[in-house]
Amino acid sequence: MRVEDSKYKDSYERKVVLDSGNYYFFKKFIVAENKTGIHFTWEVAKEVISLAYEHYGDDIQVTYISNRVNEYTLKAQDWLNFYKERHHLEAIAIVAYNKLGIMNVILEMVFNHIKFRKFNSLDDAINWVDSLDY
Template identity: 40%
Template sequence: MRFEESKYFDLLPHTKIEFSFGNYYFCKNFVISELQEGVHFDWEKILEVIGAMLDYYGEGIEIAYISNRVNPYSIEPQLWYRFHEEFDFIIATATVAYNDFGYINASIEKQFANISLKRCDNLSEALSWVKHLKEFSQN
């Protein structure tokens, strides 16, 4: 389910950022991504998103990332290593997989991630998990 079609869209304060390759929703402690079908999410696109995050949240941020995979797209799993070498502000990731193929891809990416990566069946599960991260318990 797309974030805009969920009950959370009206409940959670957010800012929508539209890129040529997908939509991002910036919330208080987390970001929700929804990439377009068939996109190859490469390093240049990652840098574009990171620039928007730093502009929005500022330096010294700590946020979680929810990949709401409503559409199939590709990413090179080893980009997780490069990301963590250069950036450290995403403290945890939840991947919402709506089918077996998406779940398998998330499992592969989990092997490359240096942070906690939770595979979820729906957006509600991902939001609940992010809300209960110990890093955000005092917020």
């Protein structure tokens, strides 16, 4: 379910529409809904990271929720660049609606060493984030 079709549609602080997708900034988390057919790379990620610092400030304490409502590809090893540049997330939640999405989650888990969970619904992911202490 897309953010705009959910009970959270009036809860976000900011929505940013980029060529790569829609990004919703909430108090404790960002929900990313990447567009169909894009290839999510480090270059795309840097734009989203810049927006996160702009929104939350330098001392970011936020979880990233990838709401995979569309099919797209990503370069999982680019997560290494994220950590190499000393960026930080409290946790990552992936909402996958099909088997391909689940396989991508398994691959991404290899490159992440923080709290990382897979969910079948946006609601479950947000409930998990709300339960985290940070």
